[in-house]
């Protein structure tokens with residue numbers, strides 16, 4: 457069982473590791489014996505994350521990098537290779553939404569803040585594509601590796617009021633399938649590319665949309681719960697098993713899938 461699902465000894469690059477989801481997965485990975493290269497855009501949260509991972513007894517390094525700059529990513533790849541000589545796993549976690557890219561209840565679409573639309577589509581889509589290029593190049597040379605991207609329920613049916621995030625996540629699903637095929641056809645069956653599609657988890661980026669200041673559910677979150685057969689939000693720790701599976705030997709014939717972790721949201725018509 458351990459041999460099938462175990463990921464001990466592998467080297468993983470985790471983008472956005474200073475954030476909520478990236479931090480959670482980084483903690484889980486070091487607990488599984490993975491050597492973690494934590495990548496984030498700011499030094500301070502990165503230092504705190506690495507200190508936390510090392511305090512847990514994990515083998516971890518932190519490298520500041522920008523997922524939107526190829527040169528920065530190449531430098532990160534060089535540093536990881538210099539340290540460990542291999543990159544087995546890439547988790548593309550950096551991403552998220554911005555308030556200006558979300559329409560207000562009564563706000564017309566033509567008033568969407570273009571600057572924030574561009575930031576959100578760029579970070580979520582290219583911020584996954586560029587690391588796949590930089591670290592995927594090493595995996596191609598090794599003929600081995602597992603990439604896991606983060607799509608969303610918004611990729612299946614766009615969420616009202618959040619067009620930029622939705623279109624970028626739909627792009628991630630599409631790109632995940634494209635890259636899975638590209639890697640397998642050109643480099644064989646050792647490189648796999650998959651994504652998870654989280655359902656609704658309360659995080660810093662969506663807390664104000666899903667919870668009222670007194671902690672009660674907003675009208676929007678009541679709609680989410682109504683369409684979630686399990687009748688609750690997810691806990692981000694519930695993503696760990698899906699990510700680990702996709703990185704493990706147990707998934708060695710699995711590539712190009714988008715795995716929903718959503719309490720049944722994507723399966724439910726609501727009727």
Ligand SMILES: NC(=O)c1ccc[n+]([C@@H]2O[C@H](COP(=O)([O-])OP(=O)(O)OC[C@H]3O[C@@H](n4cnc5c(N)ncnc54)[C@H](OP(=O)(O)O)[C@@H]3O)[C@@H](O)[C@H]2O)c1
Pocket residue numbers: 471472473474475476477478495496497498501521522523524549550551552553579583606607608654655656657658659660661662
């Ligand atoms: N939290 C949820 O409930 C939830 C649910 C479904 C899906 N997701 C997805 O999970 C992913 C992570 O979400 P999260 O809640 O963990 O977000 P988060 O806490 O904001 O973490 C994202 C991290 O990425 C960093 N980052 C931003 N731009 C970057 C860049 N150009 N290069 C490198 N790092 C950069 C952020 O730094 P700054 O803080 O400086 O921006 C932050 O540390 C996103 O794709 C999100 O859509 C989250």
